[in-house]
Amino acid sequence: MTSYADFHRRSIEDRDAFWAEQARLIDWQTPPQTICDYSQPPFARWFVGGRTNLCHNAVDRHLKDRADQPALIWVSTETDQERVYSFRDLHAEVQRMAAALRELGVKKGDRVLIYMPMIAEAAFAMLACTRIGALHSVVFGGFASGSLASRIEDAEPVVVVSADAGSRGGKAIAYKPLLDEAIELSRHKPSSVLLVDRGLVPMNLVAGRDQLWATLRERHLNAQVPCEWVDSTHPSYTLYTSGTTGKPKGVQRDTGGYAVALAASMKHIFCGNPGETYFSTSDIGWVVGHSYIIYGPLIHGMATLMYEGLPTRPDGGIWWRLVEKYKVTVMFSAPTAIRVLKKQDPAHLTRHDLSSLRSLFLAGEPLDEPTAQWISGALKDKPIIDNYWQTETGWPILTICNGVERAPSKFGSPGKAVYGYDIKLLDDQTGQELTAPNQKGVIAIEGPLPPGCMQTVWRDDARFVSTYWSSVPNRMVYSTFDWGIRDEDGYFFILGRTDDVINVAGHRLGTREIEEAIASHPNVAEVAVVGVADQLKGQVAMAFAVLKDASILGDQAALLKLEGEVMKIVDGNLGAVARPARVRFVHVLPKTRSGKVLRRAVQAVCEGRDPGDLTTMEDPAALQQIRDMVTPA
Ligand code: PRX
DSSP, X not given: OOOHHHHHHHHHHTHHHHHHHHHTTSOOSBOOSEEEEEEETTEEEEEETOEEOHHHHHTGGGHHHHTTSEEEXXXXXXXXXXXXXXXHHXXXXXXXXXXXXXHTTOOTTOEEEEEOOSOHHHHHHHHHHHHHTOEEEEOOTTOOHHHHHHHHHHHOOSEEEEESEEEETTEEEEOHHHHHHHHHHOSSOOSEEEEEOOSSSXXXXXXXXXXXXHHHHHHTTTOOOOOOOEETTSOOEEEEEOOSSSSOEEEEEOSHHHHHHHHHHHHHTSOOOTTSEEEEOSOTTSHHHIIIIIIHHHHTTOEEEEEESOTTSSOTTHHHHHHHHTTEEEEEEOHHHHHHHHTSOTHHHHSSOOTXXXXXXXXXXXXOHHHHHHHHHHTTTOOEEEEBOOTTTSSOSEEOOTTXXXXXXXXXXXXXXXXXXXXXXXXXTTOOBOOSTTOOEEXXXXXXXXXXXXXXXXXXXXXXXXXXXXXXXXXXXXEEEEEEEEOTTSOEEEEEESSSEEEETTEEEEHHHHHHHHHTSTTEEEEEEEEEEETTTEEEEEEEEEESSXXXXXXXXXXXXXXXXXXXXXXXXXXXXXXXXXXEEESOOOBBTTSOBOHHHHHHHHTTOOOOOOTTBSOHHHHHHHHHHHSOO
């Protein structure tokens, strides 16, 4: 067996040979001629000359050996439905959806925006897009009309695929009115909206624009839509993510590099076997859902379990019941979900036969030691594997690659640099590399980014370069915007973001977006939003606002009402996921003499930490006011 150190070294030093080998894990219509073209850094082009198709690799290619094996297992504890689609069924459904999209005018290179709850049709829609070479842009169903509108405007979709409603805790959440409002707000108007009617809430259809999936599906019941072979570098999708500025970025992914990266990760990291069942508890609106609910497991010939519902309903044993019933071998979740389950009756874990399960992967936010210890004990010492990555990379940057060489985990560390990633820890002021162990620096990746990572920002190459490749002085490296340290054994520890991104229950949110929503309240003059440590959610957003009419500052009832109004604006604009835990009203915000809001100091005070050097602060009373507010009497 190769040692992991050798495997990693080879992926960097003999890059093309390494990835040429990995490329054999997928089907190509035309094999690649050039493995990596890095002639125009930082833009990497992987498997140039190769032609392939993501949907072919996820679906069609398995028809030969496993047509009647499960491909998509859909379980909804919201509507009490459970349905297993074999690869043959999935193939048929995806072709029906592809034919429907074609009928609505979707062509290769066009965008289709998918705003869907966790239902099987969402998976059909994604696969149908890549089948015909159209780009999907999935928007998380928890986002509201403002977020949706900005994404519609940027992606300019020909068609939006949506549904009447999602459901949470047994309560229907109407999607259609939010979508109508978003289209109203957006300068770009999709020509058609394809709607799945689940019968949860009534829908008002817009004549000439809105189409029902059931009708189109019926019309295309026997559709045969062959996969469109596309260049390896043809974009497969965009997925919006938050950063420092309010405007979300469309992370653009290629086709061939992504397929190879996922196939390789299924082998070397997740250690799944074709024919087994993979269960990721994420949502298709996030990158984990793209890579490890839809594409990764299916490309690898595994059945994927797609779950709509809460982890605690009908009871806290539901996920374990599903593991037992569908013999899940690989499971992927987030620390927040495990913290929720930890509060449930421990008997739920012993009541079910979990012998099929080999490992549990956790990602998206720091895995704290008590949570890791608890779940490790509860799962009787099955490996709990933390993995660190980003929407931008599409697959893990740091983890333990047990498929290459088994290695122990260290509590608090997601592990070592994954093959393909040439990781550097850099001083954020000088750009100098920190090679000695246990020094704090910015986690950066030396170009080219490996296959599967973002190609660029959708329609904005300049923003790709200026955002990701120009933030460390004196170096052209990709910045993850995360602080980290590396110990003497090469294990990394993540120490939080260097920018204004916060992580609430594993959901990545930009504080600037929340600030913009709050500032739209007529009585808000100025606002600062910071992420504050939280026992359950990892972090929560806290807002501090300055009012235009400060006369109500002493009136607690009026302030409470105002807080409610502000939260409603955030809910309506961005969605409840972005709602701050509290909105507090202050006389002034702490600023530097040059007028910059001292968010870090506010955050430190909220967390009961020392705010550090405040010599540049204009008015110390501003911070004191916040300290008095957040310190328990
Ligand atoms: O700050 C890091 C944190 O989540 C960010 C990326 O979030 P997102 O784009 O939503 O992608 C999630 C993909 C799993 C990172 O910049 N993060 C992600 N995983 C971890 C993490 N922080 C600590 N430990 C992790 N395992």
